[in-house]
Amino acid sequence: MASTSSSFITLVSFLFFLHLSCLFNNLNAKHILTKNHNHQHQHTKNPSSNPRLYRAFLALQAWKRVIYSDPNNFTTNWIGPSVCTYHGVYCAPSIDDPEVTIVAGIDLNFGDIAGFLPNELGLLSDLALLHLNSNRFCGIVPITFNNLTLLYELDLSNNRFVGPFPFVALSLPSLKYLDIRYNEFEGPLPPQLFNKSFDAIFVNNNRFSGSIPSNLGQTKVSVLVFANNKLGGCLPESIVNFADTLEELVLINTSISGCLPQQVGSLYKLRVFDVSFNQIVGPIPYSLAGLSHLEQLNLAHNEMSGIVPSAVCELPSLANFTFSYNFFCEEEGICQNLTSKRIAFDDRRNCLPEKPLQRSTKECNAILEHPVDCFELCCPEDGGFGTNVTAGSVAIPTASIPAAMPVSAPFLAPSYP
Known part of the structure; x- marks a missing residue:
């Protein structure tokens, strides 16, 4: 009788620990899945976390799609929404809210990049510096640049831009430095x-x-x-x-x-x-x-x-x-x-x-x-x-x-x- 009672207690204990083990494994698996999901969500399209960086992401991806030659691989790492890690892209605290990070500057000087400037660049409304010296960008300067109200320096020199003087530059209230030399502007x-x-x-x-x-x-x-x-x-x-x-x-x-x-x-x-x-x-x-x-x-x-x-x-x-x-x-x-x-x-x-x-x-x-x-x-x-x-x-x-x-x-x- 004592032997039977002892065997029963052992079986109950085994089942109890088995249950605890399964419960622990389930909780651990759930934690890992939740962590991975949150990590993945953090690095995918999440406009609510920082809408301004998200707009920059949309602009830069649209730009990358119309870059036809990048012999120096300046834009090779323009992948994913972490725009502050992109080559030539510089982030800084926003002027109006230092707690918010924004894209403040883009410098692709001497990149020898061929392509044109898409309208989506108008989404970069926090931009203060845009330096594109010595590339092969062509076409006209998009009218959407009039959204770049904080732009302080605009350097489009030594490219292949055409058309009349880029009047959109005259609508930028913060612009102090304008360099459009060595292009094909006319009139x-x-x-x-x-x-x-x-x-x-x-x-x-x-x-x-x-x-x-x-x-x-x-x-x-x-x-x-x-x-x-x-x-x-x-x-x-x-x-x-x-x-x-x-x-x-x-x-x-x-x-x-x-x-x-x-x-x-x-x-x-x-x-x-x-x-x-x-x-x-x-x-x-x-x-x-x-x-x-x-x-x-x-x-x-x-x-x-x-x-x-x-x-x-x-x-x-x-x-x-x-x-x-x-x-x-x-x-x-x-x-x-x-x-x-x-x-x-x-x-x-x-x-x-x-x-x-x-x-x-x-x-x-x-x-x-x-x-x-x-x-x-x-x-x-x-x-x-x-x-x-x-x-x-x-x-x-x-x-x-x-x-x-x-x-x-x-x-x-x-x-x-």
Whole structure:
């Protein structure tokens, strides 16, 4: 009897522990499944956890679908909704709520990526920086960019964008830095461009045409590069409005004509002034003697004439003065020996009687016998010379001007982050 009772107790105990074991295993399995489900749910489409990152995910996936070539594998890891781990994508706390993470910047510079910009990029409404320098993006800039109200820097340079000036950039209230150089944009530059509070504008090496807008100077930029476009017309006197801010003005090969306005001498912060490869006539304005910060002055390949004033050659910061391929007939004072001031210079192909490598007497007489009176110069807004200048000047043959003069090294990359 005692043996039977003992066997019964043993059986009950075994069943009890078996039940506990099964219960434990079931609970453990449920915990693992729940954990895996939550982990999977966390990394799949979950707009409720962070709707702003989810919108960024949708935008970047739409962009990846229209990227046709990515030889450097910049976008290879653009997989899944963890956008903050994507190459070239930078996240940060939101301005309006530091507890919320947002996509604040995208930098795909030098990616050599081919594709275009889809409308879905307008979903990146938290974006402050967009840098796409040196790729093969083509097409037009989508109008949905007008949703990027926090965008501070837009760099689309060295791509294959086409169409008119991207007006959508003018609708961005926070934009301070605009770089669209080395593309295929065409048509006129909109006057509205110079009503915006930009810090730097690079529009060089496109196909822009027409004249420089007469409201030039309403914006307070420090760097303005127009080079290698066919703008024509004269440099507007409104350039004086840049006096308090402008440090670099580059107008290489822009087909501008007429005389340089005296107002250029009011740009007292100017360090770089380059108007080479144009059809500028007349003398060097004496007002340039007031540019005490000027380091580089390039007047080469124009039709300027008269005297090279000593006051310009004596500028305290001047390091490089190029005035070759003009019709200057005299160098005043120290201008005859700029080497003594350790100033790099080029005075070839002028009409300087005692200097080597000058123009022929016949070439010089054709210009010098008909001096230009800048006070009577007519400069129509549609570009070209006025009637008072045509009779006394010789236009540079189109063939002598390169289709796209390279912008010198300081302007190949902006001095901004």
